[in-house]
Amino acid sequence: MFTTGGSVEIWTSHDLLDFYNYEKHVLWVPPPDQPFSADIWAPEFHAIYGRWYAYFAAGDPKHGNKSHRMWVLEGPPSTEPPTSGKWQMAGPIKGMDSRQWAIDGTVITLDNALYFVYSGWPVDRPGCENQQELWIIRLDMPTQASSAPVRICQPHKNWECSGSSGINEGPQWLESPDGNWKAIVYSCAGSWTKEYKMNVLQYMGGDPLDPRSWRKGRPLLQNSRDGKGPFGPGHGTFVNYRGETVAVFHATDNASDGWANRKARVQRVRWTANGPDMGGVVGTLVDEKERWLIPHQS
Template sequence: MPPQPCLNITSKPTPDPHFTYAHGKFYLTFTANDRIPMWEAPTLLDFWENPKIGPVWRPPPNTPHSSRLWAPELHALQGRWYIYYAAADPEKGNKSHRMFVLGGPPDSEDPHDASKWEFLGPIKGMDQRQWAIDGTVFELDGELYLVYSGWPVPPEREWDDVREDQQLLYIVRLSDPTTAASEAVEICRPDQPWEHLGHIGICEGPQWLEAPDGSWRGLVYSCSASWTKHYKMATLKCLGGDPLSPESWKKSSKPLLQNAEHGEGPFGPGHGCFLNFGSETVALFHATDKDTDGSQGRKCRLQIVEWCDEGPHLGEVVGNSTRDHDKFSEGLMLSVPDGKGADTDGHPSCILHALRGKTKSNT
């Protein structure tokens, strides 16, 4: 199957985009380094020119968590809003990155209110000696889990001897949104050529993805070097059983999404998130316009996920970039499954509604 067109969502850089839908609006957070930003808009297309913009939190200066704030994610868990993100000590730099949590208002309230957010600190119970970034939280079979990217745990936990050229994925069970209830378990390491750039092997940016009918569950993660055009995404299928067992996860044999060979871009697709609308799924990820952009100019793009017997499919390569949402919408499922404009979870019931704020029957 050929890839769907790639729809441009933001006109400004929004690296590591993470979207949440609640209260009739979409909320976007992304890496901004010195703050936790939050944008909101009634439709996905409104993020191009008309989002409401404003940070919800800035760390106090010169604290061990006031630098390089990366990959924030907004989650409604157990009745409250939380934001998970990585941050570093400005005096120590990247090697000091650890995972932190902010607590917000009840999830019945709008999260875009800076006065209602508080710093809750690092995730309690995590080994604070390990470098950790890109944490994501999801619920699986009634339990909460955190998956993050970390440098390898050295033998005998000799933390002065850490490989900084390798990033692995680890999973931790949570007893509540801010407390770890297990040791961290490695579930993915860069053992494939396409996860490497030279001697550097990277697995990061994990995101939970589940088919609308529950036929496939697992993680999509990013790999190779995020500062190059070689960045890409792959999958870890959840096979069932104990998620804390490495045998419960199966890596894909090839990338889920990467550059197209025609060289026209977008380039370096990675570190996105996924939204289900009724029976439809979209991937929202960052990519650059030029193959030489590096870490600059990483803007949010949208591409349709097609579900096959093997699981998610994105055409294997990034589709041609467009802002023509009418052209993009051709061939999509445009009907409203329940006839009310929203599914039972309150999400827009079709992709077109999410894009333009209205539905259109295909009959």
């Protein structure tokens, strides 16, 4: 799934590394002139309690970016492929603060409880549109919140900022195979710049709604300083591919591409005693520690 702007789609392929041969499935197209009709961003789908759900950000065409909120689609039973049945609007998450600008929501499970993590503008500073922070709420059900939002990460580091904008967005869950290391990997700095990167917010145990349960680390993935690219790796997700943990993210070929010419990339995540290692930068190594994911030879 990815941003199309005007619909929610799934593209499917038999192999992660062969998306030249894909099938396109349009799950849902919004009706016109609704609060969720414009600028549909970053959808993702989850199997929760026996049913498929898709979470996405969308805005009101009459009010532009400031109207972005999170919305939920309900799909077929999770015993069936997500492309097999009808999807319908389930609405916003009930109990979530409808006044807060919110994008890039994802669902995580900790200690058998559901939580929703998203990027939002500060609730204590109305009108502050140049700072995006990470927030978390607890869910009773896929479409029902049971707590107030809690801020767990702010762009305090220089490398999380571009000009006057501090950006924390695109949260995704990453967990070691043995379950001993858990974190949210988020994107930071301006997505329109080559300095866009992915950083780690490690879960240290305790109440996920307590900001002290989370510890900010150092960038997991950023562009190389050799000037060769790719540039601005961001908004990644993590999948198991043939027994390996693999990051799927977007980056550009040229330093000046900004939001244009983004392409999906895949790169290995290696596990160490201290957590994940992706070599620090996007791209290939030329020695035996190859980190760029290439097709297995038959």
